[in-house]
Amino acid sequence: MESKERIIDTQEIPEIWSWGAGTDGQLGTCKLQDEYIPQSLPIRHSLTHLSCGGAHVIALTHGKKVLTWGRGSSGQLGHGNLLNSLEPKLVNGLDGLNITHVSAGWSHSGFVSECGQLFTCGDGSFGQLGLGDYGSQSSPEKVSHFALRHVEQVACGMRHSLALLKGEHGDQVYGFGSGKRGQLGISNEKVKSVSLPQNVSGLQEVNVSSISANGDHSAVLSADGPLYTWGRGFGGAPDACCPNRVNSSLTFTQAALGWNHALILTDEGEVLMLGSHYGTNSNPQAEKLATYELNEAQIVKFHGLDGIKVVGVASGSEHSVLSTENGMVMTWGWGEHGQLGLGDTSDHTCPQSVSIAKNNAHKYITTKVYCGSGFTYVVRTWRLED
Template identity: 30%
Template sequence: MDAAISAAHEAPPAVVLVSAGASHSVALLAGNVLCTWGRGEDGQLGHGDAEDRLVPTVITGFEAPGITSVICGADHTTAYSEDEHQVYSWGWGDFGRLGHGNSTDVFTPQPVKALQGIKIKQLACGDSHCLAVTMAGEVLSWGRNQNGQLGLGTTEDSLLPQTIQAFEGISVKMIAAGAEHTAAVTEDGEIYGWGWGRYGNLGLGDRNDRLVPEKVSSVEGEKMVLVACGWRHTITVSSSGSLYTYGWSKYGQLGHGDFEDHLVPHKVEALKDSSTSQISGGWRHTMALTSDGKLYGWGWNKFGQVGAGDNADHCSPAQVNFPEEQKVAQVACGWRHTLAFTEKKNVFAWGRGTSGQLGHGEIVDRWNTPVIIDALSPDGPGSKKLESSAAIPFAAKIWVSPSERYALVPDEKVAKSGDVSARGNGADASVPENDVKRMRVSS
């Protein structure tokens, strides 16, 4: 970390949006300022090295004008320059998730040449795959594809963006990517699902995988307008503001008051009197923002990522309280942490923090309620400044093959209805105590 770019008494540039990955976070600020913090071992922070950052740090040397979108995958990051009509990506490159035509890690933002000149409406990143919706409503996908999550009709990974032919003649409005599945909402309000479907997370009424997008049966005659994916569950919102979830619910992440999986979209009755305006899915938790600025969270809460003030799992929505009852403008779920910024432009973080992804300058799991990120917030105490990185190219990086360094999370048994042993915050062999999802081999 080099020179601080803002004096302690000066308010930082206003936040435009936030996003969160497995163990890193990003924020786009007014004036085309891009900040990242948290785990950096794969280059996902974009600072030119593999160092963690415990506080928000400006990416220097990234001169792309008109950045309008920044989205985190698990261990990589993408951004879109509207002025240039150019997608950028950086971070862990295995399986082609960066779209550069190879599997090399990238430590500073680099243009995805295959997408140059294409007007992008939206980007979505999952664990190891990415998608883009064009302004014309077409969908391109790239990255890992072992369960068909790219929607291309195969299980072959793709190192470069490819058009999903199944959507020919169908205009897509929005996409969302989970760990190994994908969902989309069309301009006509239809939901589609594809990829890994063992927990019903495709919404198609069964537990089968799909290699191409398949339409979900209509939900109570409602048209859908929003969609988001957690690791193995899916969230969608109708034009009336009703919230629906489906898929895996071992930790209550569907919000239906129980721990039962749902194979088709099911309305979250606890929020039936509220109009949901934004949704986000974490590894095993869910957040929903209502039109009146209230934030609700539920699901796995071992690290306090739900934000309800405890560490107990919640199978029904719990309201998250903010200082002075500030209304929330945006929320973003990481795997085990959550970010939000309020209408007062204050940024808050809570949950898992052992890689610095909370931006508080610490590496501890301390927060189960929202805590202001000082360096990004006008109401912060001013003790931490917005840092800037030198962005020196990390030329000495040694590439390690996916087969050597990728360790899959062990398969879990599909819980049968009424299987109490599979519920709640108890032992789960597939939940790592730390955030390491893969093994590296020392050279």
């Protein structure tokens, strides 16, 4: 580990676990192999956020520094080269910028600074870096289109990106990159690609709390609870070129997008699923509970989670992960690379509990879950007892 940054609050200790696809070093284990059960990582930084992409990981530290590791063949690690990294390394090109938000796409990355600047690197062949061309970058480059604006968040999908801007004229979302499935939301018609950010239509009156992108999907969560999605249709529904509000009276607090599905968390701690995992079909227990529709795509909930309060959700390309209020982690979906953490490569249609070693002498505060394409991360924080 190159960084000498220390944990600020020595009473709160991060505990990081990873499993699943690991042949590009994305698990941070210093091994080039898949792992079928959770692996403990020796990362002792106080992390505020992780973002997992196709085969790389971006970590944001408490000190607003950035670490990246995994596949770097398109320059997505931001280290100035096209090399993979088996362990976390500081992105020196962002030193001194105080990064507050990060996002990992399939093979590109985005970083937002404290003063509202957006930087991108990696594959730019679809314009997803927002730099006005279709070239790739191995070091973070400032997106000059937003030079006089304040970017709050960035979300990187497979070949497109979203940026959330905050200002005196309200919230605005911009899209750039591939738009072949309508995922840019910038026109009533599908567009091949754009290399400069363009304003997403239909969100002018929405107070945006978060943006999401994965695969060919895009989503916005409103501060007062509604969810808007656009791009590739879920569960056989038609593609949408403009944001559509999910028709529900429920209040949503989190959304996680996969390639063919999305998880939505309600303020009551209930998980709903839109679409399904490819090849595993829908949870047979959930089909009877379809209660809402969005352009013919059903939203369902799960019998197996009755009485369990969920506090976090994450979606990989074809698998799902959740964490509960008591720190339990559950997974389901595609398992070919061991990304479910159950000790095998089987698929599962129902949520299964993952066994992660726990020290009963510690008081665990939070358990957060993150997904890459075919791998999973869990960050648990525990407090030293006085």
